[in-house]
Amino acid sequence: MSESTTWAYRAARADGVLELGSVQATSREDAWAALGGRGLFPIDLQADRPPMLAQRTLPIDDLALGLRTLASLLEAGLPASRALRAFEDSAPPSWNSLIAAARDRVRQGESLSAALSVGTHALPPIVIGILKAGETASALPAAVRRAADLMESSAATRAAMKNALAYPIVLAIAGSASLALIIGVVLPRFEAILSDLGQALPPTTRLVMTLGAAMRAWWPMAVAVLVVVALIWHRMSAQSAGRHWLHSRYLEVPLLGRVRESIGMAQIATSLALLLESRVAMPVAMLHAARASGDAALEGRILRARDSVLSGSRLWAALKEHRAMSPTGIRLAMAGEENGQLPAMLAHAGRLERESAERSLKGALRLLEPALIIGFGALVAMTAAALLQAIYTLRPGT
Numbered sequence: 001m002s003e004s005t006t007w008a009y010r011a012a013r014a015d016g017v018l019e020l021g022s023v024q025a026t027s028r029e030d031a032w033a034a035l036g037g038r039g040l041f042p043i044d045l046q047a048d049r050p051p052m053l054a055q056r057t058l059p060i061d062d063l064a065l066g067l068r069t070l071a072s073l074l075e076a077g078l079p080a081s082r083a084l085r086a087f088e089d090s091a092p093p094s095w096n097s098l099i100a101a102a103r104d105r106v107r108q109g110e111s112l113s114a115a116l117s118v119g120t121h122a123l124p125p126i127v128i129g130i131l132k133a134g135e136t137a138s139a140l141p142a143a144v145r146r147a148a149d150l151m152e153s154s155a156a157t158r159a160a161m162k163n164a165l166a167y168p169i170v171l172a173i174a175g176s177a178s179l180a181l182i183i184g185v186v187l188p189r190f191e192a193i194l195s196d197l198g199q200a201l202p203p204t205t206r207l208v209m210t211l212g213a214a215m216r217a218w219w220p221m222a223v224a225v226l227v228v229v230a231l232i233w234h235r236m237s238a239q240s241a242g243r244h245w246l247h248s249r250y251l252e253v254p255l256l257g258r259v260r261e262s263i264g265m266a267q268i269a270t271s272l273a274l275l276l277e278s279r280v281a282m283p284v285a286m287l288h289a290a291r292a293s294g295d296a297a298l299e300g301r302i303l304r305a306r307d308s309v310l311s312g313s314r315l316w317a318a319l320k321e322h323r324a325m326s327p328t329g330i331r332l333a334m335a336g337e338e339n340g341q342l343p344a345m346l347a348h349a350g351r352l353e354r355e356s357a358e359r360s361l362k363g364a365l366r367l368l369e370p371a372l373i374i375g376f377g378a379l380v381a382m383t384a385a386a387l388l389q390a391i392y393t394l395r396p397g398t
Contacts, residue, residue: 007031011040012284032114043125043287045117058123060155062092067127067148074141080112098123111135126271127151129288133278146274150292153270157263157354164361168368175376182383187212190387205390208383240296247297255364262357264293265325268302270350277343283310298324315342328352 007023009031025031028045035042058066069090073083084103091099098116105115113131116123123131127147134143191209194201201209236242251257271292275285283306290302301324308318316334319325325333329349336345 007045009035009040009042009045010287011035011042012287013040028117041284043129043284043291058094058098059092060151060158062094063123063127064148064151064155066091066095067144067151071141071144071148074144080140081106084112112140124292126275126288126292129280129284130274130278133275133280137279139278143278146278150270150274153350153354154267157266157357160358161259161263161361164358164365168365168372171369171372171376175372178376178380182380183212183215186387187383188216190390194390202386202389204382204386208386244296244300247295251295251297255360255367259357259360259364260295261298262326262353262360264295264298265329266350266353266357267292267294268298268350269325269329269346269353273343273346273350276346282315325349326353326356 007025007028009023023031023034025034031045032042035045066087070083070087073086074080078086081103084099084106088096088099088103102112102115106112111132113128113135116131117128127150130143130147130150131140134140134146137143187209191213194205233246236246251261253260268289271289272285275288276282280288286302286306286309290299290306293299293302301322305315305318305322305324308321309315313321314334314337316330316337319333320330326349329346329352332345332349332352333342336342
């Protein structure tokens, strides 16, 4: 007999109310069935397992490409089991372990969404939610394509952010390496040469030498402090309350906080649009969209807005009350609710938020790049000037 496992779940009731708890079952499928028997719609289901066996996330580029390929196979009329067999030959390598397990489960009669939600590389909950909604509406190929659109949108946003940050990062690394070379190699040699001459040094030279010696003496302590800070940050990030506090602080950072908020709101609006288009109920769609934000603070805002919606508020009013979307997004949501085009308006809001994030990031980088150049250049120039001054003012034998 298989050993029973505790499964922590987050599920929605028929009335849309969120329920958290745990259930005992021998497998994920049994846990899913047990929750379904209670009239619950599982949103997240995690086994009580060691951290090293926790689920890992597929690279988002591979995830988007795989979903697009799978959608094409399903739209060609192939049943799920045959589509997975054909998909195995063209899927990105990171999909291999997931496909093999999913194909066997589909053969045993499970739905595609349930099969793809199991394994060390299970798909994100929001993708599973879209697939499950498509299966319920007998529109699985379209649902897979919508999920692919969402992942491609997320991948494009991440790629744009990485490309924009590439030059400042390279500049910071190069500048730091130059300073390390000067402090660790150049200054000690000049100190040895100048000390042999036995003459007084100019004040600027003494200042640079003192600072260099202090940095060489204290760098192990600085590294230790950074390690401790990193460990504290990691521990806080692993806890719900700590993660919420950290993410709230991130949103308060000038310029970059606005970029992060815009990206999160774009994810929320786009996810909500796709879920509503897939005929997912508003309360359940808001649960999935909250998780898609990637920010615990924004997730909390959406969940509070969801509570307001369950209490009878309109979506746009709830979003405005809890600052869960930008003013432009709120106006578009209001227009969508009034003309019956809410998914389309939310999708448009997602695009606008994404463009706003890119503009804000470019604006921040226009300030950051010259600041790095001037800062590192000034430090190197000050060091070089101090050393040259010492050389020009020394008079051997006097």
